[in-house]
Amino acid sequence: MTVGIVGYGAHLPRHRIKVEEIAKVWGADAPSYKKGLELREKSVPAPDQDVITLAVEAARNALARAQIGAQEIGAVYVGSESHPYAVKPTGTVVAEAIGAVPNCHCADFEFACKAGSEAMFVCTGLVKSGYIKYGLAIGADTSQGAPGDALEYSASAGAAAYIMGSENLVATIDLQHSFMTDTPDFWRREYQHYPQHAGRYTGEPAYFKHTLGASKALLEKSGMKPADFDFAVFHQPNGKFPMRVGKMLGFKREQLETGWLVPLLGNTYSGASPLGLTAILDIAKPGNKIFMCSYGSGSGSDAFILTVTDRIREAQDRAVKTRKLLDENKIYLEYGEYAKFRKKILKAE
Amino acid sequence: MSSPRSWRHYPQRYRYEAAVCTKCGKVHFPPRLICDACKGREFTTKTMARTGKILTHTIVRVGPSNFADQSPFAVAVVEMDDGPRITCQVADWNQGQLTIGQKVRLEFRKIYDEGASGIINYGYKAVPI
Structure with missing residues (x-):
């Protein structure tokens, strides 16, 4: 059986912070960070965005390209290292929001930065075995970088969703x-x-x-x-x-x-x-x-x-393209706003 | 809002499910028991298109306790392309985008959480497009 991607979608926050803005707070040399890491800016999730909200929007874009009913999805797997709950699945909220409940297998995956591709790997296998018709695999994160750490210059947010199946593949x-x-x-x-x-x-x-x-x-x-x-x-x-x-x-x-x-x-x-x-x-x-x-x-x-495959041509324009999400409607933050967005400011109870 | 009450609103808050009166065709969001146009009592479910335009807007500078950290925030009455008018927060707006007639799309967002250890309530907010 040939298996593959039926639909795909992305979602990114609109907020950004530049390397220079982080470097000036910590007295670091922005040009050397930019050259060393080959980074200019990064996405920042708004306070009302998390892995669940990003995953839902990416999944909706994947469904728009797949042109299938959400009820046909037999598995929803979300890979992330920043699931909003320690106990309570991300996938159930995503499945409920896109209308894939209740006859659906659901699990949250974790394997640092490869949890999304893990979900793709498993969905492909389940489709190939004939156990499910379609599987939704999502990789999403609102990653954390400690203040002043090298990771703070790179840890960002975004989500990609893939619907795996065996018919009408892109x-x-x-x-x-x-x-x-x-x-x-x-x-x-x-x-x-x-x-x-x-x-x-x-x-x-x-x-x-x-x-x-x-x-x-x-x-x-x-x-x-x-x-x-x-x-x-x-x-x-x-x-x-x-x-x-x-x-x-x-x-x-x-x-x-x-x-x-x-x-x-x-x-x-x-x-x-x-x-x-x-x-x-x-x-x-x-x-x-x-x-x-x-x-x-x-x-x-x-x-x-x-x-x-040939079907890619009809699917590409059914949802927003990733470069458009990356390049348009950007809102730049100062470090203070960024610290507030990422809950790096401790307030008195 | 308690978790069970929030859970009862999932069809509207998560999936924008409206009720269409089978007698006169009026679209109600959120659904009603009786159509306010023809008094009909039978409805079909329709998932609304997620796009609309801002009819009016305001900025809330002193929000209720669950929204204190979000203040100031924008709230708008949005006329959806399917007809219903909804009141919701506006997120991610740039200078000049909080205007009457601005096209928006509903996005899935956190509305508020019940403290650091409580449930997170999700729903829709309008985002300028």
């Missing part, structure tokens, strides 16, 4: 592969507001080892080489890592730029590579080959090979 998922080990590069303990990370250790033994591991294994499994693809997208914790890992694998800058949203968006964690894929699908043509590889700390990567 792209087939030809192969997928997972690669993971126990690697303590980034974590957040229970009741802690901000995550901790192991600095430079998050690079070679973590991001690069797992992204290269999953990508090389999938390329070998498929018998394809980087030159066979029109587009490639990797997890993007900053601007530098995805470009570097792409080049290490043999991809060229032109293949990577379409899905490289991070310089203007920041790191949307579970939404990162899935959002990059939505930007690619927005402009892809039938027959295009796409390579995608996520990364989640802890650590692991999910890699996918997709082929775009």
Whole structure:
């Protein structure tokens, strides 16, 4: 059975903060951060936005492109590391809001930044097995960066949603592969507001080892080489890592730029590579080959090979495109407003 | 608003489900027991289009306790493209967008939470497009 994406959608907050605005508060050198991280600004969720609200809007866009009834969706999986509740699923609210309840399987996934691609991986498998007709997989985050920490320059917000099925596909998922080990590069303990990370250790033994591991294994499994693809997208914790890992694998800058949203968006964690894929699908043509590889700390990567189908042309304009969300209606914040939005100001009870 | 009461409003707050009078076709949002146009008592359910325009607006500078952190915030009467007029908050507006006639779309947003350990209530807010 051929399985793949029936509909896809994205959603981003409108608020932004520039690297210079954060750097001036902490006495940091903005040009060196901008050059070092290849970041210019990041999205910031409004106080009335969270993973649930972003996921619902992305799911609605995916439904608009899929042109199916929500009642046909047999599974709703939301991957995130910033679920609004510690106990109470994100997915039930999303399913209720889009009208997919009650005959639906639902779970919240967590695996740092690869929880969204995990949901895609599982939905694809459930459709392929014949257990469900359609599955909704969402990667969404309103990620946290401690004040003054390097993560504060990149931790942002956004959501991408995919409806997986076996008919009327906009792209087939030809192969997928997972690669993971126990690697303590980034974590957040229970009741802690901000995550901790192991600095430079998050690079070679973590991001690069797992992204290269999953990508090389999938390329070998498929018998394809980087030159066979029109587009490639990797997890993007900053601007530098995805470009570097792409080049290490043999991809060229032109293949990577379409899905490289991070310089203007920041790191949307579970939404990162899935959002990059939505930007690619927005402009892809039938027959295009796409390579995608996520990364989640802890650590692991999910890699996918997709082929775009003829139906992409009718689906692309049925919902807002990701670059439009990224480039239009932006509202810039000063650091004080940003601190209030992200609840970094403690008020007296 | 208590959690059970909020839960009863999910069809309207989450999915914009309106009631259409089977006798005269008037669209009611939120649904009513009796049509105010023809006194009909039978309705069908219709999911409203999420777009409309601002009819009038104001800024609330001293909000109720659950909304204190959101103050000042904008509230508008929005005429939906399907006909009903609703009152809701306006979010993410830029200078010049809080005007009569501004096109808006309803987005799923947090309305308020019942304290740091309480339930989070979701619903719709109008966002300029």
